[in-house]
Amino acid sequence: MQNTRYAPTKSLGTDAPSPHEGLAENSREVEIYRMPSYSENRDLKLTNSRNLFNLGLAILFIAQWTAVVANPVDDTLVELIRSEQAVGAQAYIGEDEILVFERNYGVRSIDDKTPVDSETLFCVGSCSKPYASAAILSLVETGVLDLHSPISEVLPEFSNLIIAQSGKSSRAPNLLELLSHRGGIYSQKRGMNRRQARWIRDFRLPLSQSVSGIAKETLLAKPGIEYAYSGAGYCVLGRVAEVAVGDSFEEVFQHRIGQPLSFRRTTYFPERGDRNVAAGSFKGKVNPATPHLSNPFRLPLIGGSLYATGQESSRFARMILQRGQFGNKQVLTPDTLRSFLSLPFEGHPYGLGWSIRDENGRAIELSHSGSLASSRASMRINLDNGRFGIVFYTLANPTQSQEITKQLNRALIQMVRQ
Numbered sequence: 001m002q003n004t005r006y007a008p009t010k011s012l013g014t015d016a017p018s019p020h021e022g023l024a025e026n027s028r029e030v031e032i033y034r035m036p037s038y039s040e041n042r043d044l045k046l047t048n049s050r051n052l053f054n055l056g057l058a059i060l061f062i063a064q065w066t067a068v069v070a071n072p073v074d075d076t077l078v079e080l081i082r083s084e085q086a087v088g089a090q091a092y093i094g095e096d097e098i099l100v101f102e103r104n105y106g107v108r109s110i111d112d113k114t115p116v117d118s119e120t121l122f123c124v125g126s127c128s129k130p131y132a133s134a135a136i137l138s139l140v141e142t143g144v145l146d147l148h149s150p151i152s153e154v155l156p157e158f159s160n161l162i163i164a165q166s167g168k169s170s171r172a173p174n175l176l177e178l179l180s181h182r183g184g185i186y187s188q189k190r191g192m193n194r195r196q197a198r199w200i201r202d203f204r205l206p207l208s209q210s211v212s213g214i215a216k217e218t219l220l221a222k223p224g225i226e227y228a229y230s231g232a233g234y235c236v237l238g239r240v241a242e243v244a245v246g247d248s249f250e251e252v253f254q255h256r257i258g259q260p261l262s263f264r265r266t267t268y269f270p271e272r273g274d275r276n277v278a279a280g281s282f283k284g285k286v287n288p289a290t291p292h293l294s295n296p297f298r299l300p301l302i303g304g305s306l307y308a309t310g311q312e313s314s315r316f317a318r319m320i321l322q323r324g325q326f327g328n329k330q331v332l333t334p335d336t337l338r339s340f341l342s343l344p345f346e347g348h349p350y351g352l353g354w355s356i357r358d359e360n361g362r363a364i365e366l367s368h369s370g371s372l373a374s375s376r377a378s379m380r381i382n383l384d385n386g387r388f389g390i391v392f393y394t395l396a397n398p399t400q401s402q403e404i405t406k407q408l409n410r411a412l413i414q415m416v417r418q
Contacts, residue, residue, distance in 0.1 A: 084396055137332065227348040304372050375395075378405075
C-alpha cells in the first residue's frame with residue numbers, strides 16, 4: 001500500500017493555518033494586570049476578535065481535515081487488502097477541481113507482486129456504460145446517429161425480431177431504448193443460456209459476430225416497454241456506432257471521449273505487452289475470464305470491458321460536473337448533457353448509462369457499479385455538492401463479492417454525500 005494523497009477542501013486551500021498557529025501569541029497578548037486605557041481597551045477587543053477568528057479557522061480546518069483523513073473508503077480497502085480478500089485497488093475522491101483523497105493498494109495480481117500505482121489499468125466492468133453512452137450521445141449530437149430511429153436502419157439483421165410468446169416485433173429498438181435497457185434484448189440478470197452467454201463473454205469474437213448472434217435471439221418484450229438490464233444491448237449500441245462511422249468502437253471512443261479528456265491509458269484493449277494491468281483471482285490462480293487474458297482478444301464488451309485508471313476517470317467525472325466541458329474543450333454540449341442526466345422512462349431510476357438519484361425531477365446523483373470476472377468498480381458523482389468518488393479493485397475470490405461490494409458502496413456514499 002502506498003502513494004496516499006490528501007488535500008484539504010477548497011474553502012481553506014493549502015494556506016490554512018496550523019491548528020496551533022497564533023494561540024500562544026494570543027494568550028500572551030491578553031496577560032494584562034492593570035486597568036487598560038480606552039485606546040488599549042479598544043485594541044484588546046480587536047485582539048480578542050482576531051483570536052476568536054483564528055481559533056475558528058483552526059477548528060474548521062481540523063474538522064475538515066479529520067473528515068478527509070478518517071475516510072471509510074480507505075478504511076475498507078486497507079482491511080480488504082490486509083485480510084487478502086482483495087488483490088489490488090485504486091481509490092480517488094474529488095470535489096470539483098480539488099483532489100480530496102487518492103491512494104493505491106495491493107499488487108497487480110497474485111502472479112505479479114508489483115505494487116499497484118496510479119497508472120495501473122483496472123477492468124471497470126459495467127462502469128463502462130457511462131463512457132460508452134457518452135460516445136454514442138456525441139455521435140447523436142453531431143447528427144451521425146438518431147436516438148429515436150430503429151437500429152434496423154443501420155443493422156438490417158434486426159429487421160425481423162421475434163418477441164417471446166408474442167410473435168414478430170413491429171420494429172427494432174432504438175438507441176434511446178438500448179441506452180436505458182428498454183430494448184427488449186436478453187438480460188444477464190435474468191439468466192442466459194450458453195449461446196447467449198457466448199455473445200457477450202467470448203472475448204475471442206469480433207463485435208460484428210457477437211452482435212449478429214444477438215440479433216438472432218428472441219426479445220424479452222416489445223421495445224420501449226420493459227426494463228431489463230442488458231450487456232448484450234450495449235454491444236448492439238457499439239456495433240451501430242461502428243457501422244455508422246466506419247471505424248471500430250475503440251476508435252470512436254478514443255476520438256469522441258478519450259482524446260478530449262487527454263486519456264493515455266483508458267482503453268478497451270490494453271496492449272499485449274503492458275504488464276501494468278490488474279487481474280483478480282479465482283481458486284488461487286489469476287482469473288482466466290479477465291478479458292485482456294483472452295487469446296486472441298477481439299471483443300470490446302461495450303458496456304463491460306473498458307480498462308481505466310482512477311486518475312483518468314476523475315476527468316470524466318469532472319467533465320460531467322463542469323457541464324460537459326473539460327479545460328477549454330466542450331466534450332458534450334449542454335443539451336446533450338441534459339439528455340445524459342435524464343430519466344426518459346418511468347418505473348426504474350436508470351437513464352442513459354447511469355443509475356440516477358433525483359429529487360422532484362432533478363438529477364442530484366449519478367452512480368454505476370461494475371463486475372466482470374474478479375474485477376469490480378464503483379463510481380458516484382454528487383451533482384449538488386460537486387464531490388465524486390471512484391473505486392476500482394480486484395478480488396481474491398469473486399464468490400465473496402456481494403458483501404464486499406455493499407461495504408464499499410456504503411463507504412463511497414458516505415464520502416460523496418458528506
